[in-house]
Amino acid sequence: MRNVKQIPLNSKSSSPSPFWRGEQVEGLVSELETEGIVVLPNILSPDQLRAMQHAFATRLGRMRWNNLEGYQKTERYRHMVEDVLQLDQGFVDLALHPLVKQILTRYLGTNYELTEAKGWKSLPTKRDFHGWHGDAWYDQTNAPEIQREVKLALYLTDVRTGAFNFIKGTHQKQHPRQLKKQEIENYDASRIVELAGPAGTAFLFDTSGIHRQGVPMLEPRQAVFYNYHDPQVRLQQEDVDYYRYHPLLLNAAFLGGLSSEDQRILGFGNKTNFQPAFERQASTPVGFHVLQSAFDAQLRLRQLRHRIARGLRQTFHLSDKL
Numbered sequence: 575m576r577n578v579k580q581i582p583l584n585s586k587s588s589s590p591s592p593f594w595r596g597e598q599v600e601g602l603v604s605e606l607e608t609e610g611i612v613v614l615p616n617i618l619s620p621d622q623l624r625a626m627q628h629a630f631a632t633r634l635g636r637m638r639w640n641n642l643e644g645y646q647k648t649e650r651y652r653h654m655v656e657d658v659l660q661l662d663q664g665f666v667d668l669a670l671h672p673l674v675k676q677i678l679t680r681y682l683g684t685n686y687e688l689t690e691a692k693g694w695k696s697l698p699t700k701r702d703f704h705g706w707h708g709d710a711w712y713d714q715t716n717a718p719e720i721q722r723e724v725k726l727a728l729y730l731t732d733v734r735t736g737a738f739n740f741i742k743g744t745h746q747k748q749h750p751r752q753l754k755k756q757e758i759e760n761y762d763a764s765r766i767v768e769l770a771g772p773a774g775t776a777f778l779f780d781t782s783g784i785h786r787q788g789v790p791m792l793e794p795r796q797a798v799f800y801n802y803h804d805p806q807v808r809l810q811q812e813d814v815d816y817y818r819y820h821p822l823l824l825n826a827a828f829l830g831g832l833s834s835e836d837q838r839i840l841g842f843g844n845k846t847n848f849q850p851a852f853e854r855q856a857s858t859p860v861g862f863h864v865l866q867s868a869f870d871a872q873l874r875l876r877q878l879r880h881r882i883a884r885g886l887r888q889t890f891h892l893s894d895k896l
């Protein structure tokens with residue numbers, strides 16, 4: 575039997591509590607320790623959430639191109655919005671939320687940083703295009719230890735289908751990897767949690783636990799996922815090549831009043847994973863060259879039109895004077 579954790583869509587409480595009792599924090603940490611996933615109480619105000627939804631939506635209008643911001647598309651069923659901390663104050667406040675920090679400090683220690691902050695719009699599909707997996711991120715070649723990494727997820731839209739799926743208790747059991755479909759049959763189906771809920775639902779999970787985006791996705795879903803781990807842990811080569819865990823891209827307007835702990839979490843001054851003069855090694859698709867040539871031609875045409883118009887203006891100006 576599936577364990578659908580259905581947070582009612584009308585459960586949006588008006589304002590989050592600014593106070594968390596010690597035992598409340600303990601309870602959340604202990605659930606994360608035992609189950610590998612924990613749903614957080616309401617931590618964003620309706621105004622914060624609205625501003626974040628609005629800013630995120632502006633990146634979804636078109637694909638990023640030239641001087642126009644937009645989403646990135648590297649796969650069929652998701653539109654990716656990178657570096658969301660630049661978009662709105664709420665994204666930074668969420669990353670550094672006191673409750674989140676308290677839980678993470680207990681679970682990850684005091685060396686963790688926020689190493690990635692991105693989101694995506696998932697498009698409706700019946701395909702299990704990503705599949706069950708643990709998030710591989712560290713170099714496993716010489717690593718006896720299963721490293722700890724936690725993701726903080728936040729839904730920006732109400733999620734009824736295609737909710738996040740997680741098999742409780744599977745974290746810290748194996749090095750994270752992609753699983754084959756038949757391997758999932760070995761797990762107790764009653765331990766699968768399917769986390770449907772309203773916009774504003776936030777949860778933390780240990781990324782070594784087995785999880786996936788739920789199937790089917792019947793309506794578009796928008797969510798952000800933050801990634802916290804110790805940046806000193808050696809990364810797997812493919813993430814170095816892609817420069818996935820580049821230092822966070824931030825917006826100075828949102829960085830007022832940070833404590834030294836906040837600065838550490840955002841990676842201030844930490845060049846461990848900075849790659850000078852990085853250039854992604856990827857061949858550009860044929861479509862890109864076609865588009866670029868068409869755009870160049872359009873710019874040339876525009877310039878020619880301006881020159882002709884200027885010439886005509888000068889000619890008429892002269893003939894007026896004669």
Ligand SMILES: O=C(O)CCC(=O)C(=O)O
Nearest residue numbers: 709737738786787788799
């Ligand atoms: O989008 C989802 O629900 C799944 C996310 C996921 O698999 C991941 O962040 O590794």
